[in-house]
Amino acid sequence: MVEPGDSPAEMPQTAEAPDKTVRTPAPTLFAAASPRPLGGEPLIRSRDFSLFYGQKVGVREITMDIHPRSVTAIIGPSGCGKSTFLRSINRMNDLIPHVRAEGRLEVAGVDVYDRRVNLPNLRQQVGMVFQKPNPFPKSIYDNVAYGRRFQGFRHRGELDEAVERCLRAAVLWDEVKDNLRKSALALSGGQQQRLCIARALATQPKVLLMDEPCSALDPIATGRIEELIADLKSAYTIVIVTHNMQQAARVSDRTAFFCLGELIEYDWTSVIFTKPARKQTEDYVTGRFG
Amino acid sequence: MTSQPPISDPERPSRRLWVRGLCDRLFTGLASGSVLLIALALVVVLAPMLWRGATAVVFKGTVEFRRMQLEQFKRGDPAAVEAEMAEVSRARQPVYDLLDRFSRGIATEDLVEESRRINREFGKQLEARDTPAQDRVELRSLAKRLRDDLMEALEATDKTAALAALGRVLRCADDPCLKGTVADGFFTLAKDYRHVVETVDLSRRAEYAKTLGEVRDAIKALFGPRPGEPVPSLDMDRYGATRWDMAEKQLARLLTVEKWVEVQPGRPLQRVEAPREREFAGTDLAPLFPLMREHAADMLRPERTFYWQYFLDGSLSSHYFGGVGPEILGTLLITLVAIAFSMPLGVISAAYLVECAGDGRTVHLIRTSINTLAGVPSIVFGLFGLAFFVIFLLPKLGLPGNSCVLAGGLTLGVLVLPIIIRASEEAVRSVPPTYKEAALALGASRLRCFVTVTLPAALPGILTGVILSVSRAAGETAPILFVAGAAVAAPAWPPWEAMTRETVTLTYSSYNMAVGDRLAALVPHNQYGMVTTLILLVLILNITAILVRSRVAKRLRGQ
Numbered sequence A: 001m002v003e004p005g006d007s008p009a010e011m012p013q014t015a016e017a018p019d020k021t022v023r024t025p026a027p028t029l030f031a032a033a034s035p036r037p038l039g040g041e042p043l044i045r046s047r048d049f050s051l052f053y054g055q056k057v058g059v060r061e062i063t064m065d066i067h068p069r070s071v072t073a074i075i076g077p078s079g080c081g082k083s084t085f086l087r088s089i090n091r092m093n094d095l096i097p098h099v100r101a102e103g104r105l106e107v108a109g110v111d112v113y114d115r116r117v118n119l120p121n122l123r124q125q126v127g128m129v130f131q132k133p134n135p136f137p138k139s140i141y142d143n144v145a146y147g148r149r150f151q152g153f154r155h156r157g158e159l160d161e162a163v164e165r166c167l168r169a170a171v172l173w174d175e176v177k178d179n180l181r182k183s184a185l186a187l188s189g190g191q192q193q194r195l196c197i198a199r200a201l202a203t204q205p206k207v208l209l210m211d212e213p214c215s216a217l218d219p220i221a222t223g224r225i226e227e228l229i230a231d232l233k234s235a236y237t238i239v240i241v242t243h244n245m246q247q248a249a250r251v252s253d254r255t256a257f258f259c260l261g262e263l264i265e266y267d268w269t270s271v272i273f274t275k276p277a278r279k280q281t282e283d284y285v286t287g288r289f290g
Numbered sequence B: 001m002t003s004q005p006p007i008s009d010p011e012r013p014s015r016r017l018w019v020r021g022l023c024d025r026l027f028t029g030l031a032s033g034s035v036l037l038i039a040l041a042l043v044v045v046l047a048p049m050l051w052r053g054a055t056a057v058v059f060k061g062t063v064e065f066r067r068m069q070l071e072q073f074k075r076g077d078p079a080a081v082e083a084e085m086a087e088v089s090r091a092r093q094p095v096y097d098l099l100d101r102f103s104r105g106i107a108t109e110d111l112v113e114e115s116r117r118i119n120r121e122f123g124k125q126l127e128a129r130d131t132p133a134q135d136r137v138e139l140r141s142l143a144k145r146l147r148d149d150l151m152e153a154l155e156a157t158d159k160t161a162a163l164a165a166l167g168r169v170l171r172c173a174d175d176p177c178l179k180g181t182v183a184d185g186f187f188t189l190a191k192d193y194r195h196v197v198e199t200v201d202l203s204r205r206a207e208y209a210k211t212l213g214e215v216r217d218a219i220k221a222l223f224g225p226r227p228g229e230p231v232p233s234l235d236m237d238r239y240g241a242t243r244w245d246m247a248e249k250q251l252a253r254l255l256t257v258e259k260w261v262e263v264q265p266g267r268p269l270q271r272v273e274a275p276r277e278r279e280f281a282g283t284d285l286a287p288l289f290p291l292m293r294e295h296a297a298d299m300l301r302p303e304r305t306f307y308w309q310y311f312l313d314g315s316l317s318s319h320y321f322g323g324v325g326p327e328i329l330g331t332l333l334i335t336l337v338a339i340a341f342s343m344p345l346g347v348i349s350a351a352y353l354v355e356c357a358g359d360g361r362t363v364h365l366i367r368t369s370i371n372t373l374a375g376v377p378s379i380v381f382g383l384f385g386l387a388f389f390v391i392f393l394l395p396k397l398g399l400p401g402n403s404c405v406l407a408g409g410l411t412l413g414v415l416v417l418p419i420i421i422r423a424s425e426e427a428v429r430s431v432p433p434t435y436k437e438a439a440l441a442l443g444a445s446r447l448r449c450f451v452t453v454t455l456p457a458a459l460p461g462i463l464t465g466v467i468l469s470v471s472r473a474a475g476e477t478a479p480i481l482f483v484a485g486a487a488v489a490a491p492a493w494p495p496w497e498a499m500t501r502e503t504v505t506l507t508y509s510s511y512n513m514a515v516g517d518r519l520a521a522l523v524p525h526n527q528y529g530m531v532t533t534l535i536l537l538v539l540i541l542n543i544t545a546i547l548v549r550s551r552v553a554k555r556l557r558g559q
Helices: A082-089 A119-125 A140-149 A156-169 A189-201 A219-232 A245-251 A269-274 A279-285 B013-054 B063-073 B078-106 B108-128 B133-155 B159-174 B184-199 B202-223 B244-255 B276-280 B288-300 B325-356 B361-373 B378-396 B405-429 B433-441 B446-475 B478-483 B506-516 B524-557
Strands: A044-053 A056-066 A071-075 A099-107 A126-129 A207-211 A237-241 A254-259 A262-268 B058-061 B256-261 B270-275 B303-306
Touching: A044 A082, A056 A082, A056 A099, A056 A254, A056 A262, A071 A082, A071 A245, A082 A099, A082 A207, A082 A237, A119 A126, A126 A189, A140 A156, A140 A189, A156 A189, A189 A207, A189 A219, A189 B433, A219 A237, A219 A245, A245 A269, A254 A269, A254 A279, A262 A269, A262 A279, A269 A279, B013 B524, B058 B244, B063 B078, B078 B108, B078 B184, B078 B202, B078 B288, B108 B133, B108 B184, B133 B159, B133 B184, B159 B184, B202 B244, B202 B276, B202 B288, B244 B256, B244 B276, B244 B288, B256 B276, B270 B276, B276 B288, B325 B361, B325 B405, B325 B446, B325 B506, B325 B524, B361 B405, B378 B405, B378 B478, B405 B446, B405 B478, B433 B446, B446 B506, B446 B524, B478 B506, B506 B524
Parallel strands: A071 A237, A071 A254, A126 A207, A207 A237
Antiparallel strands: A044 A056, A044 A099, A254 A262, B058 B303, B256 B270
16 A cells, blocks of 8 residues: 655656647646656556436446556546546545446445445545535644544544644645644635645545646635645545646646546547547647537 | 617606615615514513513612511521611501500400409409408499499490490599509599590491501501511511512502592492591591601611522512522523423434435425424423323333423423424535535545534524524423423422422413412512513523524634
């Protein structure tokens, strides 16, 4: 098992030179997200996975592998099933009545739609950050400690240590360390979103799902979150849904393009944005469609 | 193509604006006016009650009040009260003297008895002195004649006849044989009575006797039993007027006489008031009235009193004296039990309705039932509580099957349950779903999510339901009647022992005072005081709950 905070030394940092072609939107875009060889077994493995809301199709026959310690962006027009697929990974779709899944969706080798899966355990392994910052109406400290507490860590010192570690990981520590007892709702939107990330990190997940984490934030806050994602990549497997294609290009290693519930194309980000294999993808990333 | 109408009419823009402004102002005025009207009506309804209720605590207490407080509640300085009592006794003495002197002439049965006694004593004295037999017979017959004359005078209703009889008696006053004997009593008696006959209209003696009784009663109500008289067994009879307002009422009863006279034949009688002094004009009692009118304050010594212990004291002679301490305690305890029972149950029900129940037929039925339950008359709940808790459940649990605080609290709990369920349901439903999502995404189970996130966020709304319930439970009378109340009960202390005992409550005691007997008329301040206490109690409970709620809400908003 990969522990967050482990040294990312074994990660090959040497990157291939970005494939520069005529249609590259901007040469600087891929500076942080150059394609690199992804080692090891895929952490999330989807095989012909479909999800239905009653009769309606959410996603259909998705087959893709997501590798550990990488950022995978999911892009696509509204209603294409990006969020549905993301929420299937930690089964947050269960909140919606009449949901039915078919096919196989594995996280670390376990089928998450197996009846025997322990949902709380799964969700502690697969953390989630939502579109709108949604801190609990509690203190900053209690927000971060929330998940940690019911994992059985009740000792004061251990909790303090975990809170500090998560807030540092979310680059929020320096801003809030003096008033951890303050209500989380008193923070700014960007700070709240970083707090939500810190909160998700507290349960020590392997995977971090982000559902349009910057759509409610201003550009400066967005920039900080993106920096944070780049930092976290070394320890976590991140799947991010975004509407913002520049963002996808900036932060992700690989990009999946969804349309009408189907996976159209899944490749290196640089490939998707520069020389996609499918016409549909090209139309979308160049703004002719969607 | 038709031309667009202009956005503003250049012809009459000001007029349109003017009409709209007027309508705006009219609406605002109407709305705020009606709110003001409601507030005013509330004040008009409540203010007199609160004002009269306040007189139970702030009033002019007389020396009788201080004596009562000392003797019944061991409160105050005994030496000071005793000194004060001595002073007022001195001030009251002339009243008693006047009364005694006058009543000697009116209540002649006593005098008749006394003249008989003198005659008997005289006979005994003669025997003891060894008077020669001849003299003794003579003296005995003389004494008997004197007695008969005296009795004739005492029983006469005609002034001249009485005076003639008295003259016959007094003629013998200088008889040397009677000098220095018990028979002298005849002459003092006759002299005293001659004075009465000269001042009093004997033909009206029966009338005097009746009004004298009224005067005596009024004096007794003012000053309490006369020193030296046996102490009455009822607490309420042991003291005179303890409050100056009560004293003034008694004083009015003493000073004026109320008569119903027929002004016109066939019409209802009319009430007329006349000074009582006029009835006793010229008699020995006449000076009593100016004396009482002018010196009543000296005899009672009213002092401004702040009787805050009213909220702690128990009551004497069913609320004739004392306070409402046990009532407050009983009300608080029953309300507490009701909330402690209904709040968890209500929250759990709300959790079920929001989190677990779907939209099925059963849930619809449950919801309808809850709404119906909220409209059931409280007396029905009372009977339910009697049948279920008192008669069925408590004996099953090994507790005595009588009305008690526990049964009362549970019944009121059932009564307020719909209120709490509805408020809690609304509150739980209005918690942002993002909170729940966040908690679930962190791996919290549904129960943990509800307890740690949803419930704290819903707390202000739940507290709103509790506030409403407290007011309802504390103010409810009908169920208490069946399941918890008693006219007389020991204070509900300590609480765990009181659980299985009956109790007095503010509502039930107010009801009891109102329907019980003349008490509410005698001590209206206590009745009003009790109701005012109830209002204040509910107000304090509500304010506390509102403060708690605003604190919680503030914390939730992150301030």
